[in-house]
Amino acid sequence: MSHPPKNTAELLERCYLIAGLTLGQVAEQYQLQLPANLQREKGSVGQLLELVLGASSGSKAQPDFPHLGIELKTIPVDRHGKPLESTYVCVAPLTDLAGLSWQESWVCRKLSAVLFVPVLAxxxxPLAQRQIGTAFLWKPDTEQQALLQQDWEELMELIVLGGIDQIKGAHGKVLQLRPKAANSKALTSAVGAEGQPIQTLPRGFYLKASFTAALLAQQFGT
Structure with a gap:
């Protein structure tokens, strides 16, 4: 396993060294095991890259490279460089939301600097033959920050007002809220339409595929 990179330049150098390799080649190089498929171990590609690139946060509530303030996100893409799905950001808080602002939110902190790694998927x-693309570091510009903040505030307002069950994936221009649970039995507390406590599926914030597609196009001119 790699030690944490000393600085951003070293992190990008590590990305450069694995760009163009397959997941199988990288796993073999670092003597790591790839799962047979991703049905049960959806996060295993991200975990492999975390180990190889020296991410050190584990499951703690901080960026993957805490000393650099950088979050790592893989983007599964097709052969035309288009994202195949939305990108998971973090779990959404559903209770105790009084006074929570965008600047203090976990979404804002997670997305302040992101290392995106496209993977041909x-x-x-087959998983072992999927190729790692050229990683790039992204920080939201003023316009992107404003879009993210607006979506977050609108979604959080619906949660606070008991409208969680009305929120669909189509809500939001760049950010969406979707159920995030291994199965339908994993329920959590939230606020109901009458302000009463209810049990519902945990939710997660995701970057819409149309948004990450625009970031990839901006970066690679596709």
Missing amino acids: ERSI
Whole structure:
């Protein structure tokens, strides 16, 4: 396993060294085991890259590279460089929300600096043969920050006002809220339409695929 990179330049250098390699080649190089498939171990590609690049936060509530303030996100893409799905950001808080502001939110902190690693991940390609693309560091510009904040504030307002069950994936321009649970039995507390406590599926914030597609196009001119 790699030690944490000393600085951003060293982190990007590590990304450069694995760009173009397959997940199988990288796993072999670092003597790591790839799962047979991603049905049960959806986060395993991200975990492999965390180990190889020296991410050190584990599951703590901080960026993956805490000393650099950088979050790591893989983007599964097709052979045309288009994202195949939305990008998970973090779990959404559903209770004790009084006074929570965008600047203090976990979403804002997570997205202040992100290392995006595209991975060619069409279903027809076996996991070990999926290729790692060129990583890039992204920080939201003023316009992107404003869009993220607006979506977050609108979604959080719906949660606070007991409208969690009305929120669909189509809500939000760049950020969406979706159920995030291993199964339908994993329930958590939230506020109901009448202000009463209810049990519902945990929710997660995701960057919409159209938003990450625009970031990839901006970066690679596709």
